[in-house]
Amino acid sequence: MSVTLVNVTKIFTDQDDKSKEFTAVDTVNIEIKEGEMVTFLGPSGCGKTTTLRIISGFEKQTKGNVFIDGQLVNDLPANKRNSAMVFQSYAIFPHLTVEQNIGFGLELKGMKKSQIKTEVDTIMATMGLSALGSRQPSQLSGGQQQRVALARAIVTKPRVLLFDEPLSNLDAKLRDQMRTEIRRIQQQFGITSIYVTHDQDEAMTVSDRIMVMDKGKIQQLGTPFEIYSRPTNHFVADFIGRANFFKGMVKKIDTALTIEINQKEYVFPSFNKDVRVGKRATVVVRPEGLKIEKPSEQAFFNGVVQQAVYLGATVEYEISVKGRTEPIVAISYNPVKEGLYQVGDLVGVSFEAISAH
Ligand code: ADP
Ligand code: MG
16 A cells, blocks of 8 residues: 655644744655555654654644545544554563464454464464464564564554564664565565664665655655665765765766866766756765775875775775865775775775766
8 A cells, every 4th residue: 555645744842841843754745655665764863753653643743644545544543544563672462472462463353263363374374483373472582573573563464564663672683684584574465664764774675765864854765776876965975875075066067967176077977956057066976986096197086095994805995185184985896906005005096987976
């Protein structure tokens, strides 16, 4: 089922001083398609959970409309919206077995015992939980508990599955495993899903599209590829992945963009449409888009290696350049071919235009 938000805004008023208002969600517009998995990504406090709670019906928006499958649900209570939420703290009941936990929602709906058994058995088989049916939650690992929580949500056949930082209680390795698993299960069941996280790697792994938020506003909405390689602004470029920023002046715009940086002109094929000739613009180059070579007149920048971390397959360099406060960060993916540079070496930095935006 699709989920559509139109100009959704949430303003909180201070309980002690009613004149103080705070806009937690600011004019959010998004259409989430049937079967799609969209992630709300952004720093803590940017309004992700509030937006999710507005969709679930646990919170009422101050302005704007929420549609589920084309139906206006503004006045529909949470339990009538047919969505299911998966939380970070495993909201599974410690005194019920795995089987009972998964069947709980169906029991609430008044489903017959025999049918509950069928539904629960099917979902347990699909999610690799069959052997654990009679266990208590205390006898499960963190990953298994999270899987039970997910099974319990899916078994009710919700129209929309909502995840609020579901993996933040797990250790790093398990988190990596579980996010792949969540994505697999979501695709297998084809459930429209919204996933909230502040972790960019998690967002990249699970999403069809990512909605990057900051201060209650959408900063960019796009596929993981678009968000990473074609960021619409400084915030997005900085928040997702590592980025080098180079300031310059726009000289020419045609199918490519010509920018003067450091008194030299460079041509970039990829750029945002809001650039103007004669105005300043910022070029973003990811560390892997830069190349380290011998210093030269032709180099984009010349500088001194300040740090070189050899990781075997890659080398990560920090290069200090005169006149720049931030060092340039570059990753060499082929140190055998490109050569290995040491701290203190004078080097030239060049870039591949295709990797710049
Ligand atoms: P996120 O999930 O992105 O970390 P939230 O949506 O939880 O952010 O919160 C967004 C902002 O709204 C935060 O500044 C938070 O303090 C504020 N906020 C959330 N809920 C309330 C509330 N019930 N009353 C007042 N302010 C709130
Ligand atoms: Mg939150």
